[in-house]
Amino acid sequence: MYDGGKIIFGLIIFIALVTLPFTLGIGKEYIKANPKIDTPEIMKLPEAERKCVESKDFMRKEHMKMLIEWRDAVVRDGKTLYVNSQGKTFNMSLQNTCMQCHSNKSKFCDECHNYVKVKPYCWDCHLEPKENIKKEAGL
């Protein structure tokens, strides 16, 4: 084999580089996204009513598409009510419906969005629940 030493040396460097993301992570703590749904607003509901507008599984996968459909229905068609798969009706509003229960944006939305490194621009305009102010005022 011509230049065998050089090839093997090159291969070793190549493998080292390719596996860098894994080797760098060795010994580091693996932080899993852990969104919390135990807000006072949710906990004070009777247990049978502690349900989101759709199933947990659906919301986890589809909430972003759902919010976009809600936006178009409200802004374009003036339709503000959502009838869910169980026939229950909700006011379509991120600020006035979703965040009324999920008053813990930092421990709910941000938890997964940070984990998967996405930065949705909802909060450039929509008002976040005032988590810290509430705590400071003891409310």
Added chain:
Amino acid sequence: MSNINRREFLKILGIGTFMGIGGWSMFEVVGKGEIEAFAEKYKKVPGALQAKRWAMVIDLKKLDQQIINDCTEVCHRIHNVPKILNPKEEIKWIWDEKFKNAFPELKDDYMSSEIKNMHVLVLCNHCENPPCVRVCPTKATFKRKDGIVMMDMHRCIGCRFCMAGCPYGARSFNWRDPKDYIKNENPEFPLRMRGVVEKCTFCYERLDRGLPPACVEASKGAIMYGDITDPNSEIRKILSSNFAIRRKAKLGTKPSVYYLL
């Protein structure tokens, strides 16, 4: 395939086309129940106020400084409109304008200064033929079925074509992050971000909940609103018995805001 002749082939083709036109395949795939369920998913609030074309009549005789201030204040407060004092950067949905500026085409050398300087409340005219909608490249500004010229802030790219297109200066551009210029936010309404255009939306969010526009409510009867296509509406009755003018009517934008003198 040797036993299919030309005639049979055409027959099959004909049947296939017929079924296609009848839309049978559509029903087989989707099912009637599912189509109904889809249509029912989004609904209007039962008491929502609806019209074929919303319009307003503003009676200038009934306006005074107090009413003008009240209307402006309530609109800007409930819609989280930032208060920026620099006139080059200010944001306004409804504001106090002198008659000579609101109606420049009516200005006359011998007009009394009283009329020239009369206070007029001006806002977006929700034109029937809105140039702002025609020039918007993203459909961020569009006309709703009920005539309201709306903004979808999510789509606005801040190109400001609409501001160049609007002959009434009804639109404002957010040069700065408006967050820093709002004292007490209305928690029920969103803000805007830097780089988008905003304007009066005819209080769509109130109509959709069955409430009249906020400025109408605050105007002590000086502003009336209703469906201009309905001959029995309050505003149609007023228009049929009073002389009313519209801003820059000559331009052909067909404003939906009328003024009584």
